[in-house]
Amino acid sequence: MCSLSAGARRDGSSGFALWPTLRARQHLYLPGPHRGLFNPQGARNTDEVLLTESVIDAAALWSLGLRNVMPIYGTNGFTDEMVSHLQECRIKQTVLIMDSDEAGRAAASEIKARLGEVNISARSVELPAKDAAEFVASGESLERARVLLAEPEATPIAQEEQPRIETASDGTISFSFDTRQYRIRGLTPSGLDRLKVNVRLSAGQAFHLDTLDLYQARARAQFAQSAARLCRVEERKVAADLMEIIE
Incomplete structure (x- = not known):
């Protein structure tokens, strides 16, 4: 049996039983609600x-040299007391080391x-x-x-290249952002000639055409929303494209 560690209320215990003939191991807990904290x-x-999913798992990792470890009491044994303790200690993130089975993943x-409800991040790790x-x-x-158990390094977000800009003899200017092409009429190579311009966004075979005042945030937002729906592109990308164009 493994009792609770020093400093915790000693009103709960756990252990495991072995049946050699069945080659099975079963975690056992005293009857009643789970209370107290281990380590x-x-x-x-x-x-x-x-x-970890059990006291035995936490004790095993502790014996290996990992001191910042605490167990829950089975897949349904994550108690309010544990949540409160993590909050009181101002824990920012947790690593969930549950058993490598469906019950562990669900837990x-x-x-x-x-x-997440108490603003503590969590990530899962399955050991081999x-x-x-x-x-x-x-x-x-x-x-x-x-x-x-180390947190994997974040993959840098690829930044899109600067738009390709082409100017036609009639004054039409084309901006190409990745798979999005904008045709702007009403602009000159030296900058904005007029506030209201004709904008055509093409993405593959789809396109959206409208006349709007690029200086008006509401007009840009409406264009981005409509273009995202009709051309199946991300609204935030269209909004960013328009800001790049007027800058």
Whole structure:
């Protein structure tokens, strides 16, 4: 049996039973509601906490050298007391290390939503084992665990190239943004000649044509909204294109 750690209320315990003939392991909890915290100090003096599905999993990772770890009490054992403790410790993000099965994935999804309500971010990590205890028992190292639990580096958002600008002999100016082409009538190479211009956006075979005052934010917004619907492009991109054109 594993009792609660020092500093927590000792009104809940857990453990697991082994049936060698069945080669199975089952986590057991005392009857009644889950109360108390295991390793509450794991959430102190850190921005990130590792949450495991069981006490045994948390103890296994702790033995490996990961001190910022706390367990929930089974897939349905994420309690209000745990949420309050994470808030009191001003935790910013959590890593959910649930069992690598459908029940564990479902629990992770529910916990993410619940933590999101109190502005604590959460991400899931599946270890290459049934659970954290099995991962440690297989002989994995602390370094290996840290690599697997590390947050992946964000992929830089590709920035679109500057628009290609072409001017026709009749004064029509064309702006090309990726797959979006704008034909502007009423502009001159030196800048805006008039406020009201004729704008035609083409995206593939679809297009949207309108006359608008590019200096008016409402007119640009209406054009972007209509163009997004008719040409199946992102409204925010059309709005950004128009700002680039008038600048």
